Amino acid sequence: MKTCLVVDDSRVIRKVARRVLEDIGFEIAEAADGVEALAWCRAAMPDAVLLDWNMPVMNGIEFLRHLRQEPGGDAPVVVFCTVENSIERIRQALDCGANEYIMKPFDGDIITAKFAEAGLL
Amino acid sequence: MIPEDMELLAALARQRAGLRIESDKTYLVESRLGPLARREGFESIEAMIAALRAHREDRLIWAVVEALTLNETAFFRDRETFAHLRDTLLPALSRQTRDRPIRIWSAACSTGQEVYSLAMTAADARGVEPGARFEFFGSDLSDRCLEKAQSGLYTQFEVQRGLPIRLLVKHFENADEMWAISPRIRQAVRWRRINLMADLSPLGKFDAILLRNVLPGLDPGVHARVIESLAARLEDDGVLLMGEGESLTEVTGAVLPVADHPGLFTRDPNFRAAA
Numbered sequence: 005m006k007t008c009l010v011v012d013d014s015r016v017i018r019k020v021a022r023r024v025l026e027d028i029g030f031e032i033a034e035a036a037d038g039v040e041a042l043a044w045c046r047a048a049m050p051d052a053v054l055l056d057w058n059m060p061v062m063n064g065i066e067f068l069r070h071l072r073q074e075p076g077g078d079a080p081v082v083v084f085c086t087v088e089n090s091i092e093r094i095r096q097a098l099d100c101g102a103n104e105y106i107m108k109p110f111d112g113d114i115i116t117a118k119f120a121e122a123g124l125l
Numbered sequence: 126m127i128p129e130d131m132e133l134l135a136a137l138a139r140q141r142a143g144l145r146i147e148s149d150k151t152y153l154v155e156s157r158l159g160p161l162a163r164r165e166g167f168e169s170i171e172a173m174i175a176a177l178r179a180h181r182e183d184r185l186i187w188a189v190v191e192a193l194t195l196n197e198t199a200f201f202r203d204r205e206t207f208a209h210l211r212d213t214l215l216p217a218l219s220r221q222t223r224d225r226p227i228r229i230w231s232a233a234c235s236t237g238q239e240v241y242s243l244a245m246t247a248a249d250a251r252g253v254e255p256g257a258r259f260e261f262f263g264s265d266l267s268d269r270c271l272e273k274a275q276s277g278l279y280t281q282f283e284v285q286r287g288l289p290i291r292l293l294v295k296h297f298e299n300a301d302e303m304w305a306i307s308p309r310i311r312q313a314v315r316w317r318r319i320n321l322m323a324d325l326s327p328l329g330k331f332d333a334i335l336l337r338n339v340l341p342g343l344d345p346g347v348h349a350r351v352i353e354s355l356a357a358r359l360e361d362d363g364v365l366l367m368g369e370g371e372s373l374t375e376v377t378g379a380v381l382p383v384a385d386h387p388g389l390f391t392r393d394p395n396f397r398a399a400a
């Protein structure tokens with residue numbers, strides 16, 4: 005079973021994302037910020053990361069920069085999931101190594117389509 | 126809605142545009158006609174249908190028929206089809222067709238996502254001969270769909286259905302709350318209102334025609350006529366692209382399936398003489 009780390013400071017968003025991703029066959033871990041997410045990745049690198057941008061302690065883009073420098077950190081497929089919807093922000097995320105990008109609000113169909121687009125399904 | 130009203134709507138939709146309206150799909154018909162009734166100033170759908178019966182006004186009949194069309198679409202619907210277009214079909218067409226533009230027609234384009242996906246695919250296809258010229262055509266029965274298609278403006282929800290993020294960044298810009306497709310892609314497409322039940326011969330010939338996932342919305346009695354009419358618009362080595370699960374074996378012998386490529390058809394050489 006593939007694993008996905010859901011990184012978002014909103015418990016509600018994590019819960020919704022977990023339900024959708026479990027339905028399409030992922031085993032889920034959760035983190036509320038970038039530091040917590042890095043700790044998860046250092047312990048066990050997931051197959052995918054669903055990543056919020058704006059979070060306390062360490063935001064999504066900082067987390068992604070750190071992740072891609074970790075041993076094995078180039079492997080996870082990273083899908084941003086954020087309210088940041090300007091083209092400049094999306095370019096910045098791709099430049100930092102994001103694979104796909106979801107603009108909130110999202111629904112199950114969008115997550116499924118984006119994960120398929122990223123080669124995860 | 127009373128059964129007599131459903132029967133009238135089904136008959137009008139079939140006669141005018143070959144559409145199939147199933148008598149048990151009252152909720153679907155009501156959801157499509159409700160907004161039209163409001164725009165036309167009627168108190169209810171029933172009042173609009175009563176006016177239809179009383180006056181048989183051509184403009185209102187067409188507005189109703191257009192509202193009954195299926196508009197389901199998405200960018201890059203059926204990824205395999207677009208991968209085949211990008212890697213095989215478009216490069217092959219660009220080699221075969223050096224002395225004229227390559228003409229590709231999305232025959233029921235709805236709000237434009239399919240034909241814009243084609244234009245983006247051609248722009249990014251690596252194997253296309255340098256100097257190849259593509260002409261993309263999008264047609265639909267619905268003026269409202271065509272207006273939206275021509276605007277090139279899509280909601281955040283629409284650009285997240287099927288469009289890879291790298292293509293969004295490459296071919297779109299933010300436009301207030303919407304996303305605007307680039308002028309380069311938008312200007313590559315020409316638009317026209319076309320009823321597939323009409324004479325299509327003035328349109329000329331095409332190297333590829335797409336009619337994906339459209340037949341289920343058409344009355345079975347018109348399937349052969351529509352496919353044969355499109356087959357007659359294909360160049361000798363042109364292709365017809367249907368939905369991946371769509372078979373035409375039972376419909377007509379005018380086209381032949383291409384082995385190992387579900388949904389892809391070529392014109393039967395024997396049909397050529399009749400066209």
